[in-house]
Amino acid sequence: MIRQLQDASTLKVCIVGFGWFGRLHVDAWMAIEDIEIVALCDSSPDAFRPAAQHYQDNFHRNSKHSRETLIYNIPRFSDIAVALQEVYCDIVVVTTPEASHAAIVRVALIAGCHVVVEKPFTTNPAEAVELTQQSQANGLHLFIGNILRWDDRYVHLLDDQQFDKNTLRYMSFQRNFQQSALEVYGRVHPFFGACIHDIDLAIWAKGRRPDRVFGSVARSREQHRIICAIGLLEWNDGTQATLQNNWLLHKSTPAGFTFESQFFLEEQTLVVHSQPTVSIENSRESIWPDLFFWPTINGQRSGALVRELAHFVDCIKSDRASERMSLEHACWGIETADALIRSSESRTWIDL
Numbered sequence: 405m406i407r408q409l410q411d412a413s414t415l416k417v418c419i420v421g422f423g424w425f426g427r428l429h430v431d432a433w434m435a436i437e438d439i440e441i442v443a444l445c446d447s448s449p450d451a452f453r454p455a456a457q458h459y460q461d462n463f464h465r466n467s468k469h470s471r472e473t474l475i476y477n478i479p480r481f482s483d484i485a486v487a488l489q490e491v492y493c494d495i496v497v498v499t500t501p502e503a504s505h506a507a508i509v510r511v512a513l514i515a516g517c518h519v520v521v522e523k524p525f526t527t528n529p530a531e532a533v534e535l536t537q538q539s540q541a542n543g544l545h546l547f548i549g550n551i552l553r554w555d556d557r558y559v560h561l562l563d564d565q566q567f568d569k570n571t572l573r574y575m576s577f578q579r580n581f582q583q584s585a586l587e588v589y590g591r592v593h594p595f596f597g598a599c600i601h602d603i604d605l606a607i608w609a610k611g612r613r614p615d616r617v618f619g620s621v622a623r624s625r626e627q628h629r630i631i632c633a634i635g636l637l638e639w640n641d642g643t644q645a646t647l648q649n650n651w652l653l654h655k656s657t658p659a660g661f662t663f664e665s666q667f668f669l670e671e672q673t674l675v676v677h678s679q680p681t682v683s684i685e686n687s688r689e690s691i692w693p694d695l696f697f698w699p700t701i702n703g704q705r706s707g708a709l710v711r712e713l714a715h716f717v718d719c720i721k722s723d724r725a726s727e728r729m730s731l732e733h734a735c736w737g738i739e740t741a742d743a744l745i746r747s748s749e750s751r752t753w754i755d756l
Contacts, residue, residue, distance in 0.1 A: 415717060418443040418493040418517075420484050420508050421500035422451040425522070428698050429499050429713075431705035436714050443491045445481045446500075452480055484508055488515040495520060495720070502592040506531050509546070513538050518545040520716050523604070524596045524738055532738040536731045547716040547726060548734040550604045554708040554715070555696055557676045561667065562609055569611050571670040575637075575645035577602035579663045580653045586629060590651075594633040595619060595741040595748075598649045602665070603744075604737045606637055606645045609667055613736035615640045616755045619744035635744045647744075659692040 415438060419429055422444050433439050446452065481487035484496070488511070496512035498505055498521035506526040512519045519539070525548050526532050539546035552558050561567060579598045581589070589597045607613055614637035622632040635647035653662065659678065667674040680692035693699065698709040719726050743754040 414438050414440050415494040415720065416440055416442045416492055417495045417497060418445060418484075418487055418491065419497045419499060420445040420487075421498060422446040422480075423499070426451075426499040428705070428709065429497055431700075432698065432709045432713055433497070435705045435710050436717060439717065441478055442493060443479050443481060443487045445484050445487045447482050449482065484511050485515075488512070488517065493517050495717075498522060498525075502527065502596065506535060509535055510538070513542055513544055513546070516542065516544070518547075518720055520547045520549060520713065522549045523551075523734075524548075524592075524600050524741065525734065526738060527592065527596050527742070529735070529739040529742050532735045536735060539731075545716070545720055545725070546731060547719070548729055548731070549712060550601070550729055550734070550737075551697060551708050551712055552601050552605060553608060553728050554712040556708070557696065558605065558608075558665075561674045561676065562605075567609075567674075568669065569609060572609060572643055572667060573670065574643065574668040575606050575609060576666040576668075577605065577646065577664075578648045579661070580649070581651050581661045582653045582655050582657060583631070583651050584655065585660060586631075586651050590629060593741075593745055594621070594630055594649050595635065595647075595744040596738075599633060599635060599647050599744070600737055600741055602645075602647045602649075603635075603637075603740050604733070605665060606647075607733050607736050607740070610639060610643060610645075612639070613740055613756055614638055614645070616753050617740060617743045617747055618753045619746075619748035620751075621748045633744075633748075637740070 417433055417439055419426055419433070419441060426446070430441060433441055444452070479491060494517065496508070496517045496519050498508045498519065500508060502524060505521050505524070506528070509519050509521050509525060513535070526535065535546065579602060581598065616638050618636040620634045621630045623629060624631045631652060632650040633647070637645040637647070659680070662678050664675065664677040681695060682693050684691040684693065696707055698705055698707045715726065715728060739756060743756055747754045
């Protein structure tokens with residue numbers, strides 16, 4: 405039985421992590437009906453300064469980002485445990501760096517709150533199972549933010565009734581970034597960073613985790629950082645998938661990244677790519693405004709992020725698990741990414 409809401413008409417939300425993405429989340433949650441943000445939490449005292457700068461500000465220059473969120477009279481805390489003692493919350497939203505996700509999720513579940521946590525919710529497969537079991541034992545919802553499951557392009561293809569996963573034979577994923585993006589996303593292994601999106605897409609399309617994986621990485625000569633990651637996924641029925649992620653894209657690329665996803669079925673080929681539908685060019689730069697993930701339309705945040713969060717809210721209110729992003733699939737993604745890392749270290753195939 406799910407924990408009874410204090411006020412079923414309005415859900416109280418605490419957002420933990422007020423960096424670049426945390427600010428986006430504030431905008432997104434404010435765009436959802438029957439939601440009240442009652443607390444913001446960040447361990448850095450600089451996070452709440454109006455002039456606070458983040459690495460993402462430069463890398464995501466094509467996404468309009470509002471600093472208006474600071475004008476709202478929302479209580480602010482530096483410690484999530486203190487925040488949950490002083491303010492009643494229905495939902496804790498975790499948008500902190502990846503290494504801290506699991507600990508904050510655990511605190512929130514112990515406090516009796518539902519949780520929405522950005523991917524990956526942990527980098528440890530055993531911990532993924534533990535947190536899943538803890539949420540279920542406490543009668544609480546735990547939702548993982550794999551945003552591509554709400555990207556209209558993928559929804560149109562993979563949720564379509566004509567998509568027959570039994571005829572799926574091969575998948576190819578490419579995700580390339582400017583090297584400067586390492587300052588934003590290099591804090592976690594690429595198989596848990598950029599590649600976790602494509603691992604999740606492969607699991608969503610196939611309906612189950614791969615049976616074996618092989619991983620390989622290349623590192624920069626100067627800093628010994630991973631600049632390229634290759635993953636191979638195989639299923640026992642012969643289906644295969646390749647993951648490719650690098651951080652070598654030239655700095656002049658307008659959006660700072662490119663990607664492409666291809667699904668090869670027996671009777672059709674499905675492709676999603678990052679070519680812009682809108683471009684703005686002037687003497688200084690070319691800009692590709694984001695129209696899919698979290699665009700600002702008529703002054704309000706919208707797109708896949710808002711649809712994702714609204715779905716989670718609806719699941720809480722109707723007391724049901726998410727049919728779009730199951731915890732089982734999320735755990736499979738963590739297990740797959742971990743196996744790819746172990747494979748890249750041992751240079752052998754890893755069975756799941």
